[in-house]
Amino acid sequence: MTERGAEEDGAAPRSVLGRALAVLAAFSDASPELALADIVSGTGLPPATAHRIVAELVGWGALERVGRGRYRIGLRLWRIGALAPAARTLREAALAPMQDLAAVTGHVVHLVVLDGYRALFVERLAGREELTVRSRVGRDMPLHASGPGKVLLAHSPAPFVEEVITRGLPRLAPGTMTDPAALRSGLAEIRRTGHCLSREEMTEGASSVAAPVVGADGSVVAALGVVVPAAAALPPYVPAVKVAAATASRNLGSRPGR
Known part of the structure; x- marks a missing residue:
């Protein structure tokens, strides 16, 4: 199924912002660190889309890499939340x-x-x-x-x-x-x-x-x-x-x- 088809079936958020928020919402106290496959599974996003959004969030500081192929919430997001x-x-x-x-x-x-x-x-x-x-x-x-x-x-x-x-x-x-x-x-x-x-x-x-x-x-x-x-x-x-x-x-x- 194409990325557009998956969205039309309701499997993933439609907007870019919605996708980014879905990625962030995949993290929780029970799952503070996630692999890309976990993010794909938790959000319903196509792997290519999830990979691109994760890379952008890492670049901005909302996520950070932990070890090999795993991610966690970044300090920049925490600093903004503290405001x-x-x-x-x-x-x-x-x-x-x-x-x-x-x-x-x-x-x-x-x-x-x-x-x-x-x-x-x-x-x-x-x-x-x-x-x-x-x-x-x-x-x-x-x-x-x-x-x-x-x-x-x-x-x-x-x-x-x-x-x-x-x-x-x-x-x-x-x-x-x-x-x-x-x-x-x-x-x-x-x-x-x-x-x-x-x-x-x-x-x-x-x-x-x-x-x-x-x-x-x-x-x-x-x-x-x-x-x-x-x-x-x-x-x-x-x-x-x-x-x-x-x-x-x-x-x-x-x-x-x-």
Whole structure:
């Protein structure tokens, strides 16, 4: 089938921009590196077209070659994404309190936002103590399987929560909540207390404490959390996490009681 014929059958995007976006969309957290054959398979583009677009994206800096015949998202695309006003403002507002929290606790600190039906890590500060965690900036995770993710889910509309449950609650670690009733109860507790205690829900051997970051309009725009060893007592971390989240909220223009 010709390239034009494939497009008319709906197998691939018609416009040049659509094709380029399809190539970029083929990459994901599960597939951060792809061979050309993977891109062809994931986009439906003819091999010659995919090869040409990939070469142009590499030349521009949106993709970069990794080893022989494999590609990943390039730094230029990341730099452009970092210019998004909402993300930049949020990270600027949260950075200082996150640094304070990391210094006080000695552990990894996360800033997480809602991205569709997933939790997206937009900032991560390393701690003094070594602890294996799955998070990295730009990675997404299921909302139900992390402290910050559950904070975001707890402050989402009920229909959204039910849609997340309908899509499935896969187990990532020993403590992941996979029972819908238990998850609903846990979300209600987060709303009541203003924080989330999470034990080995995302990563075995790691637990977390997270609290909401509130924007100027009074809505929860992010969640801020610290990751600690699974055996650690979590309540002592709650005040420091809440102070960091409240400081970030004030930096965004939030006012208590809104």
